[in-house]
Structures are given as C-alpha cells and as structure tokens.
Amino acid sequence: MPLLSLIIFLPLAGALIILMMDKEKTKAIQKVGLIFSGLALLASLVLLIDFDPSNSAMQFVEEFSWIPALNVKYLLGADGLSMPLMILTTLLSFISLIASLGIDKRVKEYWFWFLILEVGMLGVFVALDFFLFYVFWEITLVPMYFLIGIWGGPQKEYAATKFFLYTLFGSVFMLLSIIALYFASEPHTLNMLELMAQRDAFFAKGMTFQMLVFLGFYVAFAIKIPMFPFHTWLPLAHVEAPTAVSVILAGVLLKMGGYGILRVNLPMFPQATEAFLPFLIVLAFINIFYGSLCAMAQKDMKRMVAYSSINHMGYAMLGIASMNAIGFNGAVFQMINHGIITGSLFLLVGVIYDRTHTRDIDAFGGLGAKVPLYAGVMTLACMASLGLPGLAGFVSEFLCFLGAFGPWKLWTMLSVSGILITAAFFLRMIQKVFLGPLNEKWSGLTDMNARELVTTIPLAALTVALGVYPKWGLDLMNQTMTSLAQLVTKQ
Template identity: 45%
Template sequence: MTQLTSDGGFPLLSVLIFSPLVAALVAALLPGEKAVRWWTLVSTLLIGVASLGLLSGFDAGKAGFQWAERSAWIPSLKVEYALGIDGMSLLLILLTTLVTPLCVMASWCYIGKRVREFMVCLLAMETAMIGVFSALDFVLFFMFWEAMLIPMSLMIGVWGGPRKVYAALKFFIYTMAGSVLLLVAIVALRLKVGSFSIPEMMGKTYPESFQCWVFAAFLLSFAIKVPMFPFHTWLPAAHVEAPTAGSVILASVLLKMGAYGFIRFSLPIVPYAAKLFAPWLMALSVVAILYGGFAALAQTDLKKLVAYSSVGHMGFATLGIFSLTREGLEGATLVMINHGVTTGALFISVGILYERLHTRDLDAAAGVGKVMPVFAAFLGVFCLSSLAFPGTNSFIGEFLVLAGGFRVSKILMICAVPGIVAAAAYNLRMLQRVAYGGTSNPKHEGVADLGWREILALAPLLVLVLWMGLQPKPFVDLIHTGITQVVAQVANAAATVPGP
C-alpha cells in the first residue's frame, strides 16, 4: 500500500473527533439539567450535519485512504497522529454521528438522575467511536479502542438496571482481557515495520508463524468485541442492564468495531493467516447464527431477545468477512450498517415500551399495539428489517453474505438456514405479541402513543431502513473500491506464501 500522506486540506476528521470532547467540557460546566440536555442534542446534531461534509470530498472510486491527516505525535516511540477513511469507515462514522443524537433523544426522559454526567459520557463515547473508525496509527487506534471502556462501563454501571454492576464489570474485564494481547501484537508489528502506521503494515510479507500469532491476538480481541460465539456472554448482560442509549451505542457502533477490525487489520495485514483460519471462523459464524436465532426465540425479555438477535446478525457479518469473497465482504459491511440501524431502532423501541410499562416482559407488553398504533407501525417495519425481509435494508446485506458464502461452502450455508428461519420466527413472534397479541390489558389503559420526540428519534432510522432496502447502490458503491482492494490483498497473499 502506498505511503500515507496528509491531504493538507481542512482537518474535518480531527474536528469531528474532538468537537464532542469540547462539547462534553461545555456540558460539564453548564448550569441546569435542561440546558445540558438541549446543549448535548444541539451539539450532537451539529456534529452529525458536519460529518456529512465527509461525503463532499470523498471520491468513492479512489483506492486508499482519503481525508488523510498525518503529523508527528510521539517521535521517540514512532507514534504518529494519523487519520484517514475509506468507504467502510465513512459509513461507520456517519452511522455513529447519526446514532448519537438519537441516543440523546432516547435518553431525554429515561435518564432521570445525573443527567450531566450521562451526557458527558455519551459525548466522550462519540469521540472515541469516531476516533476508532478513522485512526490510521495503531497506537492512536488502540487508545480510542480502550478509552471507550471507561465511559461505556460507567454508562452501564451507573444508569443501568438491577444487575448493572455485574454487567459493567463483566463488559470491562472481558474487553480489556481481549485487547491486552492486541497490544503485544501491535508492538510486535511495529518492531517489524518500524512504525505504528497501519497502511505501512499492510502488504508486507511476514513469516508464516508470525502471521498466525498476530492473527490469533487480533482474533481474540475482535472476536470478543463482535462478539463471536463463544465469546458472546458479556453481550446479553451488558445489553439488558444498560440504559437505552447504552444499548443502542453498544449494538449500533461498538459491535461493529470488532468486524471493522477484521476487515481493516486482520485481512490486509496478515492475509495468509486469515486464509488459514477462515474456514474455522466461518463455521463459528454459522454456530453464532444458529445459536443467536434459537436463543432469541426462547427469550421473554424484549431486550434479551434483541441482544441475542445481535449475536445472530453479527454472525452474518463475520460469515461474510471470512468467506474472503468480494460479495461476502461487501455483504458483511452492509450487514454491519444495517444491524446498526435496525437493532438501534429496536432498542429504542424497547426503551420506549419500558418507559411506559416499566417492564420489558413480552407478555406484559402483549397487545400494547392497540393503544399505540404509531409505535406498532414503526416496530413492524423494524421487525421485518431484522428478519431481512426483501425491500428492507437487511435483505441485501444478508443476501450478499449468503451469495459469497455459497461460493466457498454450500454445506455451511445450508446449515445456516435454520438460523434464518429462527430470525423470522422470533421477530414475527415479538411483533405479533406486541402489536396484536393478548386481550386488552387493563394496565395499558392510558398509555400514550409516541410523542414527537420519540417519532423524531425513530424516523431517521425508518427512512434508512427503506432507503437502503430499496436503493442500496449508493451504499455499495461507497465500499466497493475498499473491499475490492482487501480481497485483492488476500488473494495476493496466496501467491507469495512466506516462509515459516
């Protein structure tokens, strides 16, 4: 890969990364909770609008990283401040800046105590999330990657449900334990390459055993973050206990980081090992699809249901990635974005129900659609999207993943089919129960339908569900060049098999 140089243009990425931090500082000093809420909403909205600026200078047909910034940071450690994005990271950044203001809206009434601290955590998260997707220096990446643990675990541990402390600590320790070996791998790569620059690490031929160890370290870290089966056990705990905004951020953005790591680091940097491990990881992904599907089918807690469905959906993402085909990888990227949109929307919906009924029990929510018709309509679309109904966003992603997967192993794909059926079953069961189920429940009397704030929180996601479902081409075009390059890098690795 070519040397990364700074574009010398407007440092929009830096602005996007650090403006939430500035906003957090202001929020920490503002008087009054109401002011803090409004300030956070306005600032995150402005950041969202500003992030659209990334599209303007972005040339989807150009290979390599764009909006690049590069300057010295810690010369003695050969650490640089390097940023840049390709189509995939662009989409993920846009997803982040879209989801954050929606989280503010979803937390408007849900977070009743310590509002200021919550909003500061949320803004700090946004900084770290944008940073992860745009860092092109491994130390910079790792700093954002790890720094995220603090605000996220605080969000779960302070504002979460009854078992919040357990969930927060499990999340923290699991993720931290996964990433310590990532640090060793990063340092080992740095000593081979001579700098921490990610583009410079790509396209080198490392010895076989070195590749395998580095890949294993990457795998442990990213697989926990995705999470892949059997590293998923932190996820239901964290999702269920987290406040709505926490769940949405976890589902929409944090889970993407693992898959992003695979595409950005594992495949281009150690392609030979990726090829070696790929069949096993595809098999694990299919297990995750089946496991997530059937586990979700057994849940009566709405949040747990959505949490387990995440395991299944992310199984599709990793399945596509390790098919190592262009269709599979493009599909996986779309699945990541789609899952961010759809599952984020589902978590907001569950949060809306919880605010009204103070329970997430599926039976208690049965029939609430009768008094909340607008909500039922929203939920209906999101459920259909979650089961990958044609015409919604998830369909195109999962279809591409399966198409890529079929080229590698027909048997594996056939094994995954029950998982897809289960996804249809649990989504329709939830929709049927909530929208039409049960006799009229006296507790539902007086339950209000969606307010304007809630409609505003869900509407953008609804638009995206339909837009990406009916017209996916602009999105595919954005990621096409980058993915083609990754596939080529993996294919080249086969031709130049390094020695042991």
C-alpha cells in the same frame, strides 16, 4: 481543513464544556450536548459529500508526528470501510442523545460520558496509526463502564464490570500484537498502511509468529463483535444498559470488532487468515444459529433483541469469511443495517418499557389497536431485522450469503436456517404483543410522543431507503471492498 479531526474532537469540546457547567442547569447541558453532537453529524455529512467513492485509497489523510521517539504518528484517514461506519456513529450518537433527554438522574455526568464515548468510537474508525487506534479503542471502555454502571438496570454494576474486564482482556492481547508488529517491521513503524505494505516480512518471520499476532488481534475483535464463545458479556451489558446506551452498544461498539477484522486481520495476515478460515466460518455459523436459538428462548424483549445481535453479526462474519468482494460488501452493509435496525429496535423496546416497566413478551397482547403508530414502527423494524425483501436487512444478508455460498456451500446452507429462526421469534413477538385481544391492564397506554418519533422515524426511513435503493450505501464501500478482496486473495 482537518475535517476528520474536527469530527472527532467536536464531541470532546462539548464534553469539556459540559464538565465546566453547573450540574443544576440540565436544560443547558442537554442543549450543549445536542449542539456538539449535531455539529459532528453535520460535519460527517459534509465529509460524505466530499468523499470520492470511486477511489479505494485513504482520503482526508491527516498526518503529523506525535511521539517521534516511538515512531507514533497522529494519522487519520477514511476510505470506503471507515466512511459508512463513521456516518453511522455520528447519526446513532445524535439520535441516542435525543433519546437520552428523558434521563433526569445525574444529567451532567451522563452527557459528559456519552460525548467522550462518541470521541472514542469515531477515533477508532479513522485512526491509521496503531498506537492512536489503541488509545481510541480503550477510550470507549471507560465511559461505557460508567454509563452502564450508573444509569443501568438492576444488575448494572455487575454488567458494567464484566463488560470492562471482558473487553480489556481482549484488547491487551491486541496491544501485545501491535508491539510485536512494531518490532517485526523494518524500519519500525506503527502506521497501518506501511505495515500492510510490509506484510511479506511478517510472513518471512514464520507462520507461528503470524498466527500468534493474528490471534492477538482476533481475540480483541471477536470479543467486541461478539463471536462465540466470547459473547457472554453481551446479553448482560445490552439488557442492563439504559436504552440509549444499548443503541450505541449494539449499533456502534459491535462494529468496531468487524471493522478491526477487515482493517487489520485480513489484509495484514493473509496466510494466517487462510489457515484460520475454516474456524471462522464455523464460528460464524454458530453465531447465526446459536444466537437465533437463544433469542427465540427469551421472554424479555430486550434480551431477545440482544441475542439477535449475535445472530446478525454472524451474518457479517459469514460475509467476511467469504473472502470475496460480494461478501465484504455484504458484511459492511450488514453492519450498517444492523446498527440502524437494532438501534431502532432497542429504542422501541425502551418506549414500551418506559410506559409499562415490563419487557415481558407475555405481559402484553392486542396493543396493535391501542398504539397503532408504535405497532407500525415496531413491525417495520422487526421485519427489517428478519430480512424481509424491500427493507435494508434483506439486501445485506443476501449479499453475505451470496458471497459465502461459493467457497462454503455447506455452511452457508446451514446458516440460512438462522433466517428462519429469526423470522419465527420476531413474528411470535409481534403476535403476542400486538395481536389478539387487548390485555385490559394496558388500556391506558399512550402512543409514541414527539421525542420518540423523532428518534425512530429517521431510522425507519433509512431502513426503507436502503432496502429499496441499496446502491446508495453500497456504492460508498464497493470500491474499497473490491480492492480489499484483491489484497487478501493475492498473496
């Protein structure tokens, strides 16, 4: 059974059904959306059971000719790199859709765009043909534009346009690189696996060629991650987007960048990677340090979480720059954990914003006693984000540092400062919001309702589970990362 296609196109089916429904029937629309997104989640869990983690090759491969004249194939497959990201996508999409039940403005359009977005994200992680990859990559842009632009905050139009143009700017260079690879390969192909096998041919074309193509891909991926200095779209988009969309932005879309670097840049251009490695490690450090400092300076909780994303993706880049299996494992695990933890942080910020219509850290105080449940879940998420041992974030950050320490002692040592700053701003937030005397203005505040608990508790449980027993997640990717590390170091 073509399970991968099924997972990708279930949300599409849902979207098309919603498109045909009457826009007044919001309940039915929400039901259809939840059913199809839920089915995709279920199917991806079935996939997880069938997945053989001890095999580093592509599994569940589906292949048929799509545009023979251009050697374009419909080629899907999953390995230890795609698998966890795929589960993350289906899970976060489903949870975000539950969190979106509160949206009552133009419901039909919202659910339509959201499901289309899910199609694009899932496709990116399993497409193994560059043409197909690019198509899915671009499909994510359009729904995101509308989701931010229609349902976002005060500056939504500006944020949406900036997001679209910024990301497109990166991806067009990726397109040129893809075409260049196509003509550099013999026979011409767009199949990522075949191109990987032909990487010596790219080397033979000269270092300039390899470096230009590397940069073309890197710009596209770096904008997504986002790597300094391409990060300026992120705070704006994350803050202006509605809660559920912020979850997807931080939880999944940023991972497309990290995924791309691991899938394309490293294995296809080992020589260029080596040449750029000193820059990558410095950029990773800047992301960690600068991102955390920016987060510290924020008074708006959502902005703070948004900047902390830059910091956290910096750890992942640190792991990638380590060029060894431990670092890669750490990087992928960090991406997963960041998705889960930051996803729940955005949801939780949304919870308080819905009630108080402010996100100003200084506006609160003493909420811990008033809304104990909320305080508990929020504290857990913050602790996980700052890397408290026993929670998921610690394991992956530790692995990233461990992997990077061998080759990059100085930069790794400097990067550890990021943990310190992260701890500082999260603890300061907890102190200002939950501790101290109660701000009387919020004496009528109610605790989390059932819908909010349903969205946040599973993520909190996962955070604890992956922190206590990380083997569960790491086993999934370890084999693939080990062979990837061999692939990039063996030249």
